[in-house]
Structures are given as C-alpha cells and as structure tokens.
Amino acid sequence: MTDINTNALSDSLLSVLRRRPARFHSLEALAKVMKVEKADLLFAIDLLRQTGYEIKPDSQGRYAFISAPDNLLAIEITNDLKTVRIGKTVYAYKSVQSTNTVAARLAGVNAPEGTVVIAETQTKGRGRLGRSWFSLEEKGIYLSIIIYPDIDPAKTPGISIMTALSLADTIQSYDSLDVGIKWPNDCLINGRKVAGILTELSAEVGKVHHVIVGIGINANHRRQDFPPDIAKIATSLRAEMKEPVRRVEFVQRFLKSFESDYRLFQKSGLKPLRKRILKYSVLLGKKVKIDLKGSIVTGTAVDIDENGNLVLDTTEGLRPFNAGEVSILRRM
Numbered sequence: 001m002t003d004i005n006t007n008a009l010s011d012s013l014l015s016v017l018r019r020r021p022a023r024f025h026s027l028e029a030l031a032k033v034m035k036v037e038k039a040d041l042l043f044a045i046d047l048l049r050q051t052g053y054e055i056k057p058d059s060q061g062r063y064a065f066i067s068a069p070d071n072l073l074a075i076e077i078t079n080d081l082k083t084v085r086i087g088k089t090v091y092a093y094k095s096v097q098s099t100n101t102v103a104a105r106l107a108g109v110n111a112p113e114g115t116v117v118i119a120e121t122q123t124k125g126r127g128r129l130g131r132s133w134f135s136l137e138e139k140g141i142y143l144s145i146i147i148y149p150d151i152d153p154a155k156t157p158g159i160s161i162m163t164a165l166s167l168a169d170t171i172q173s174y175d176s177l178d179v180g181i182k183w184p185n186d187c188l189i190n191g192r193k194v195a196g197i198l199t200e201l202s203a204e205v206g207k208v209h210h211v212i213v214g215i216g217i218n219a220n221h222r223r224q225d226f227p228p229d230i231a232k233i234a235t236s237l238r239a240e241m242k243e244p245v246r247r248v249e250f251v252q253r254f255l256k257s258f259e260s261d262y263r264l265f266q267k268s269g270l271k272p273l274r275k276r277i278l279k280y281s282v283l284l285g286k287k288v289k290i291d292l293k294g295s296i297v298t299g300t301a302v303d304i305d306e307n308g309n310l311v312l313d314t315t316e317g318l319r320p321f322n323a324g325e326v327s328i329l330r331r332m
C-alpha cells in the first residue's frame with residue numbers, strides 16, 4: 001500500500017494560501033499566523049510542490065498558491081466538499097490491492113460512516129464473481145465508501161442500483177452525456193461500460209454490519225489505454241467528452257449525489273428513487289437473457305422493483321431476479 005498524503009503542516013499552509021489564490025504572502029507573515037518556523041514552512045512548500053501543487057515565489061521571496069493538481073489526494077477531495085457525512089474522512093493511496101479490501105478493514109475497526117478509500121491504481125481491483133477490474137494508474141477513479149445502513153440484509157441489493165443512479169446523475173451533469181444504467185451495477189455511455197459497482201457486505205441474520213460500496217470509473221483513459229478485450233466493451237468520460245475531466249471535481253459531485261440518494265434510500269428504500277432509476281435503465285422493454293450461473297432465462301425486462309430486482313416477463317409469467325448476468329437479445 002503506497003501513501004500519497006501530505007502532512008498536517010503542509011495541509012494547513014495550503015488552506016491559508018488557498019483562501020486568497022494568486023496573492024503573495026511573506027514567509028514571516030505566514031510563520032507568525034501559523035506559529036511555526038520559516039524553515040518548516042519552506043519544507044512544507046517543497047512537499048506541496050512535489051505533490052503537484054503550483055506554489056509560486058515572487059522576487060521578494062513571498063509565496064502564492066496558483067493551482068492544485070488533479071490528484072486524488074485526501075485534502076483535495078475534502079476541500080470545499082458539499083456533503084455532511086459522505087467523504088468527510090478520506091484515505092487516499094497511490095496504490096492498493098483493492099480499495100474495497102482496505103475499506104472493509106477500516107469498517108472492521110468502526111471507521112465513521114461515509115469514510116472513503118480512494119486510490120490512483122489497484123493491483124487487484126475486482127469485479128463481481130472473482131472478475132478483475134482494469135485500474136489504470138492516474139486515469140481512473142477507484143473508490144470505496146463505508147456505510148452502516150440500518151436495513152434488512154435482504155434490501156442490500158438495492159444499494160448497487162442506488163449507487164448506479166447517483167453515478168448516472170453525476171455523469172449526466174457533464175455535457176449532458178447520454179448515460180444509462182445496466183442492471184444491476186453498470187453505467188454505460190452509448191452502450192459501452194464507463195463505470196462498474198461492486199457492493200460487498202458483512203451481515204448476519206436480520207442485521208447488516210457494514211456495506212462497502214466500491215466504484216470504478218473510467219475517467220481519463222484514451223481508447224488505446226484499454227487492453228484489447230476491454231477496449232471492445234469499455235469507454236471513458238474523456239473518450240466521450242473529447243476532453244479530460246477533473247477527477248477531484250467528479251468525485252466531489254458524485255459524493256454529493258450519493259449522499260442525497262442514500263439518505264432517501266435509508267428512509268424509504270428504493271421507492272423514492274425508482275422512477276429515476278427506470279428512466280436511465282437500458283434494459284427496460286428489451287428482450288434479454290439472464291444467466292443464473294449456468295441456467296438461462298429469457299424474457300422481456302419490464303421493471304426494476306422496490307427491492308432492486310429485475311422483473312422479466314417470461315413464458316412462465318412475471319419473474320423477479322435479484323442477481324445474474326444480463327444481455328440484450330435484440331432490439332424491440
């Protein structure tokens with residue numbers, strides 16, 4: 001696990017400089033305000049610059065904040081984040097095996113609800129059923145949110161589709177991208193996968209201990225950045241928008257959207273979210289097949305119900321499914 005966090009002094013220096021961007025401050029004034037030595041400040045400035053911050057000196061040796069890097073640093077994500085709980089605590093890493101694994105460990109020691117684990121890359125990023133998630137360094141967004149929903153474990157499948165909704169709203173807020181949700185856990189743009197969700201839980205009968213909501217987003221990948229097998233099915237925000245996206249801003253918008261959907265979900269389940277989910281669903285009205293670990297059922301997708309099940313109209317009537325691999329058979 002490689003850390004990329006700044007330290008407490010550089011963080012507070014940053015927040016002082018940032019209050020007045022592009023304005024120069026003398027080291028003497030900063031040292032006085034912050035009650036530290038000038039030498040420590042020079043060390044902190046150096047650390048911030050190494051992390052990618054543009055901090056400029058003038059001819060009189062005064063310093064000004066110019067710009068922040070688009071690195072997924074804890075201090076950047078929490079800076080001016082408009083949420084109450086989600087993302088208020090952030091653990092940021094350059095590289096981890098899987099953000100879901102780190103988050104599960106933190107949930108085991110009661111990290112606060114809304115804690116986010118985020119990384120620039122994952123060496124063992126995972127999808128469902130032991131599949132892997134391609135986690136290209138510094139191009140994507142790989143994050144996990146820890147939540148402790150006070151709900152029946154049977155309702156937890158709804159969390160994936162709820163998250164897909166928050167993600168779809170965030171993606172659509174860019175350039176009105178034509179995003180869709182493919183039940184149960186994908187966001188697509190023009191039929192290609194731009195993001196996937198992996199929800200993992202710890203529960204016992206009647207009680208959820210914690211849920212880790214893992215989200216992988218292809219943000220700034222160019223088409224040629226994907227290996228051939230994934231290139232066929234994947235896209236990125238950059239490939240669709242024809243320009244890079246600021247990942248920190250995307251994460252902040254997403255956390256805000258997630259917080260508001262999660263609040264509704266905790267109160268009333270998927271009921272208040274269903275209409276919006278259905279609006280994004282790419283399966284509704286389509287003839288599909290669902291692979292249930294070997295047995296295949298075909299039918300027309302007609303609904304996503306209040307438990308997050310996909311409802312198919314089959315030869316045996318309406319049937320709800322709470323998991324499975326779905327593919328569209330033909331357009332209707």
Ligand code: BT5
Binds near residue numbers: 099122198215235
């Ligand atoms: C998913 O699984 O779509 C869930 C992916 C969740 C990834 C996040 S990243 C942060 C957190 N930490 C983790 O370790 N995981 C979560 P699934 O529906 O099983 O889809 C996996 C399949 O998607 C693979 O078998 C590939 O075919 C394809 N795939 C892999 N990487 C991809 C990518 N970057 N973009 C699009 N498709 C990809």
